[in-house]
Amino acid sequence: MPSATVSVRSKQRELSAQLRAKSRTWAEIAAVLSDRYHVNMRTALRLAHGWSQREAAERWSLRWPAEPKTDKAFSYWELWPAATGHAPPLDVLCRLAELYECRVADLLADVADHRSADSAHQGRAQLAEIERPATSLEDVVARLGAADVHELAKMATTWANGDGSGVNRRSLLLKISAALSLASISPVLTEETSAAAETGERNTQSDDVSGIWHSRYVYPSSGRGKEFVGEHYVVLRQRDNRLIGESLPHSTGSRLRLELALDKAVATGTWREQTSPGGYYQGATYHGTLQLVINPSNQRMSGMWLGFGRDFTINSGEWQLTWCSSDTSKQAQRSYHETV
Incomplete structure (x- = not known):
């Protein structure tokens, strides 16, 4: 085995041991390994335990001797979804989850996520971005500026329909709406808008590359x-x-x-x-x-x-x-x- 490969595996085992000592779960450790070494989660969960494919296959065969597996089987499962791999069936995923002490979902965390096509998911994601703690007023302006009026209305509706948590959300939205209406007729804003209209220029810096x-x-x-x-x-x-x-x-x-x-x-x-x-x-x-x-x-x-x-x-x-x-x-x- 090349020394470089041995060195990488030693570093992986050392990192896994350090994270495990900090009470990280196997799935959390695998997520770190997946990001750092650019491997999928099926590979990362095996590496988190410090096993080679052969060692993982041996542990599988000891646990389920009636259905033994070889290192080649683990290789096929880990190569998937590439064309050279084989998709692990649901019963295999369930046993891998038991072997690695994780959820079945953890094994598939790197597989394509199509929730972005769901309009309800889109609304929640946009709402979460706006609700994220802001670092500055400019940060708030940038987030709100990225959404048009209709998108903001949809996000507000999504938020209002959420868990109340003891807050009268509709009442709060009406107060915010009234406050913004009053602010919009502020002389400062009116003068700023008029000046921009007279010059025919956007109210941005000339060197802005946005x-x-x-x-x-x-x-x-x-x-x-x-x-x-x-x-x-x-x-x-x-x-x-x-x-x-x-x-x-x-x-x-x-x-x-x-x-x-x-x-x-x-x-x-x-x-x-x-x-x-x-x-x-x-x-x-x-x-x-x-x-x-x-x-x-x-x-x-x-x-x-x-x-x-x-x-x-x-x-x-x-x-x-x-x-x-x-x-x-x-x-x-x-x-x-x-x-x-």
Whole structure:
């Protein structure tokens, strides 16, 4: 066995032991291993116990001698949902959960989640984002600005229909509505709106790069021996010198997040991508650093990314963002959903 493989397994066992000493459950430990070593949860739960596939198969066969398994069976189950793997039947998942001391759901935590197509789930997710503790007034404004009036109405209805917890939610919403109506006729707001109307300009900084951008980067695939292109449509929101980007729904389920700091015409920060659950990388999460130069027209950013590959080598490649629209309303965003 190569020494590098032995070293990785030793580190995995050491990490698992440290987390177990802190009373972490096997599923919690597996989640850490899955994120750090880019393996699915069926593999991560086995690694959390410190077992090889052969050792796991031996423990299975001791527990259920009438239905013994080999390490090849575990390999097939762990490769799924890739084409080279085999989907474990429900009775197998139940026994794996018993073997690993976890829930059946823990074994499938990395499999595609389609709840985002459920309108009720969408409303709750948006509501949870708004209810999340804000770090500043700008943070609150950014969250509310991302939703149009109809979306806000739906979220308010969802919240009002929730558990009361002793609060008269309808009464509270009516008071908030009345307060906002009074605030809207404030002389300060009226003057601000009038000034913007007279100049014909948006009430934003001239160097604000907020908007919908097309993201395109080039990356190598050591397993397939060539380069590929990753594309997303990203909503960028600027607050002072901070730039946050969240990808819009992708046709494959891939998700991208950018966190950048602006210094004049240079944007520097980090990227994080959760790959397609059904793609070559099986939903693995990758992350790294990124630096971009913004052109004078604020309509293009070009630069390079740096990050680790599947075999733990450091890779790099070109990254380019192209401006599409300054309108980040929900209606504008929908026109870019699943277009790449």
